[in-house]
Amino acid sequence: MDEAQLVREAIAVAQRAYAxxxxxxxxxxxxxxxxxxxxxxxxENASYGLTVCAERNAIFHAxxxxxxxxxxxxVVTSDGGSPCGACRQVLHELGPMDVVIAKLDGTISLRTxxxxxxxxxxxFETGRRPGEDSxxxxxxxx
Numbered sequence: 409m410d411e412a413q414l415v416r417e418a419i420a421v422a423q424r425a426y427a428x429x430x431x432x433x434x435x436x437x438x439x440x441x442x443x444x445x446x447x448x449x450x451x452e453n454a455s456y457g458l459t460v461c462a463e464r465n466a467i468f469h470a471x472x473x474x475x476x477x478x479x480x481x482x483v484v485t486s487d488g489g490s491p492c493g494a495c496r497q498v499l500h501e502l503g504p505m506d507v508v509i510a511k512l513d514g515t516i517s518l519r520t521x522x523x524x525x526x527x528x529x530x531x532f533e534t535g536r537r538p539g540e541d542s543x544x545x546x547x548x549x550x
Contacts, residue, residue, distance in 0.1 A: 414482040425449035436462040441477040446470040463495040488517030496526040
């Protein structure tokens, strides 16, 4: 799937966002290394801390389906806004991957990567050997 199609998928799912408080629609389309597509939109709640961002919805859906290797993520918002800190941390942990940020009209705001979005990211090693991912496979990180 090319970048333009990935952005179109993110635009489509953004229209399903539940954002009655902010009215800030966000859509995310996550392309897995195996070609599967996972989408997510933001879901707000009157108790703001319970709101879930589009990026995390997409990645959590992918993980729930057994997928942990990703190629690219497209995120769309009305103003081309960048992912929040919590999303950057989650994306970094399950990356690396390319990230494209766009406006709801499809205009690209930024092309970047999970490593560039969160330099010096927090990591917590849990008994893994150096170079090993959480599932025991060889790490994709340098």
